[in-house]
Amino acid sequence: MTLAQTVAHPLRIPLLRGHGFLIVAIIYAGLAVSVIYPLLAVFVQAFSEGAGLSIEKIQEVFTTPNIIEAVFNTLIISVLTVVMAGTIGVMLAWLVARSNMPLKRILDPLNMVPFYLSSVVGALSWQVIAAPRAGLLNSLFAPFFDTPPFNVYSVGGIALVLGLFYTPYVYLFTLGSLQSMDASLEDSARMSGASKLQTAIRITLPLSAPAILSACILVFVTAAGIFGVPLVLGVPGSVHTLSTLIYRAINEYPADFATAAILSSALFLFTAIFTVVQIMILRGRRFTTVTGKGYRPRQVDLGRWRWPAVGVNTLYLLFVIGPFIALLLVSFQDAWTGAFDWARLTLANYHKVIFVDAIAKRGLINSLFISTIGATIAVAVCMLLALVVHRTRLPGREGLSHLAMVPVTVPGIVLGLGFLIALITTPIYGTLWIIMIAYIVHYLPTGLRNSESLVQSVSRELDESARMSGATWRGAMWRIVVPLVAPGMVSMWLLLFVTYIREVSSSMMLFTFGTETISIALIQIMEYEPYGVSGAFGVLQTVLVLACVAFIRQVSSPRQSNA
Template sequence: MTRQLPNVLFRWGVLSVLLVIIGCPIAFFIWGSFWTTAPGLGGTATLRGYQELFSPQVYSTLGNTVAVAVSGTAIALVLGVGGVVVTTKTDIVGRRLIAPAFLVQYFLPSYILALSWQFYAGPKGPVNQVLLALPMFDAPPVDIFSVWGIALVSGSHYAGIVYLLTKGAIESVPASLEEAAEISGAGLLMTLRKITLPLASPSLLIATVIVFTRLLQSFGTPLILGIRGGVFVLATQMYLALRGYPYDFTFAAALGMILLLIAVFGVAAQRRLSGAREKYETIAGQGNVTTAEYDLGRYGHVLSAVFLALIVFLYLLPVVTLVASSFQQTFLGFDLEHVEWTLENYLHFFVGSSAETFRLALKNTLLLSGVGGVVGMVLAALVSYIVIKTESVVGDVLDFLTFVPIVIPGLVLSTAYLWFFLNFNVFGLYGTIWLVMIAFTAKFIVYGVRASNSSFRSIGQELEDAANIAGAGLFGTFKRVFIPLLKPGLVSGYLLLFIDYMKSLSIPLLLGAGNAEVIQVLMWRRIANGNAEQSAAIATIIVALILVVYVGTYLLTDVAVTDI
């Protein structure tokens, strides 16, 4: 009992921490949707927020949300699955460039990609300028600030996660089946339709549910592209209800409950599909090769040209346009004759009037991403140990608690934190950078847990037993046994947390203010004030920071995000 007591206290202590940073704020949020004011400030119970959901404005917003989600999911699936097929089943030229393009696009913040498309396909962007040179157009034909523009940007962004989730399943389809179909006269498309995609359907369904759920709750891209075009989705309408005056917490919470229910549906559907996926197993002999390659002949050059063009026009040129715009006094696209190139947009933040504000925001961002990533991984490793190495109900509860926040919109989670800490300002956290760090940890801890889980499963129980026999306690075993063997999982999980902490906009937009402002919020304020060129400079700095940290960590540890 003397040896078991610390383990019991350890498990319940970790559970208590997660209940405070995840469970309590969500409970306050649900309560607030039925209250006339923010919880704790008086008021009475009400259904007003839910009654307002039946207004024509909300119907229009819900229609936009569904349209973006359906269209964006379709685009993500076509690009992602197409990329997997091209890179694993064909021998086209340039296929090695496709996977890095998908992954880099996914790791970049969605709001930065939206800003890049604003320059790239806006009225003065190169897309419309090229099309206007054709005689059939007398006005900019591409409206990137529409529902379909938001769907295109969002769908191409999430093609990366479709690629990651479906690549293993499509590669694992036995080559013997595909070769038999080819011998029988079936072409690539028929083989995909009759054999490959049906066998990979569990992974395809999981990818569809994840992308669709995320697009229903997307915030950054609709905020930057949608508001300018008068297109609102549930997340942006909720944000405006919280930022308008007077604040309408009740209506915002009712809108958030729609997103919360969608998140719960996403969790249930994903877990059900994941369970179904585990029931499928392909039986293959020793002579089975990993995958079949199709010789497309002359069509291979056409397919190669199409995919390389997609990579250039959908992924490369928008970012190039963003960087170019950051060096322009006023954005004029690539009209080189009239463009005024300048460093003023950067100097404004490094030595100009906004230098002090920028330095504080940059310091907060690096503190959140650097220190917060470490804190998140430490807590994630402790949770992972309980989930994998102990057989207890606490482990099941922790596994569920860490998974739920990732599918809860950041705007909902940050609003829950706002209300909870307004009423219980524990340790004076409200209005500080530490509250933002706690919210980030709650939101993204699942990545650290999943990264640690695979490493913990690979460590045999006999090593832990040997450490206990030698007199090492729980933390001694962690220090001398687990941490050295967990290095790949810990480092790759840390990279994911660092990138996501720097990518997130919705959480610091509500919780960060004054001395707690971060660089991504500073960028949004420049966009809101109509200074797109300065916001492009900040976006370029954020992209550079993410790439430097990722490449630097990889060079020092030889561990990449894909090692999870």
């Protein structure tokens, strides 16, 4: 065998030689147990009640009026969320990427802030300002309206909060696409007489359509399965979604696992269909936005609309950050009466959260443990998978990538229920590890996509050169590829860390006393403490996450620049 042939077969390494099939089989088995088995457990539970198949139960569930209503609510909330997040996200991305809007350097990172914030805390904040009667906004507008104009305890309220918090997803996807777009297409349109607006609508946006569509379907699927926000804002107004009904079925007495499993299966199918649609749409269309020409896309001159554009972007940030400021005010009040009252100023809420409520401390410690260890394991697993898929020729390696993407279609609450049903009688139940594994599995697609991009961004020539110089496969990966993608791995770790800290859907099913996460602790505290105490905990949670993000960015930035 020549040297070139050795390089052409990167799998042929001493460690793996002859064991390729076995290695792939082991990875398949691991993924099957962690991804497929919990889903199967849900399906089996849904279709069997007692000994046999229970079609009657399924019929009964889907003819129940409040379940039908919940299905519609879920659909409407998801659509409204997509419309809102899509509109704002695309608009902001275009303003930042393709216009000469002032203050872009400040606004760009600020537009990503909602990504780091917990939507549950966001929901709590919106309660403060848009509760039908005692909300700040309603108090403000009370003299002008007969009935309160805002009601956050509604389908619209839930969609508003979700839309605001999922805007960064669309923003990020679209921004990347717009920034890497070939401007010559737009130039051609302009030269052909199209106005700036016509060019933006007819050329720029269609070219970004795959990215926008991808983001929108991700938002749709996530919104359909989200649990925390509908719990906080939906339940008080009797607005139920599939996720809150699944939770209710498990939490009523006696627990109705069959209904929960049937609803979970329906929710899974609901989200899976949309994901498949996404894949089909993207497969059928080819868009070339990056042509390889090395110039920056041209900036559109907004003229007199430059500062109004800043106003629009600021308004979005105000909608996100404003309620948090209101929550901050509430956290310093001994009671909330709809307006800030200096006579009610207190630090007692913070004292209670920090020194009295053991669950708050426990939630904080547990979340830091799960997020730190979990994100580290996830990065390692995802990198390994990406290397196996893209840097080996093991048989069936492409299938690993597809299998690992399955959780993208599974809402967190469904996955949590699957893990609960599958693992309740094992020693792992009741530990932090079950929650950690659920998180890793749930966000495996996010980690894997990132890892694949990182690995693919490193030219094969580099590790192949190392192999030609006598390095083993493992040595080439460890010494060449991994150091090159290390900054990206740090970013990925941070992404997963923040995602795990905010997560609530799967842990809501899996926590037990002593294994509460920070978001569960917040929901538990809201069960009995006044707004002020919940607000104080929400503020602390937000500050903690932002501090962690800032710290990790600070720590990792020199390494990034070196790289």
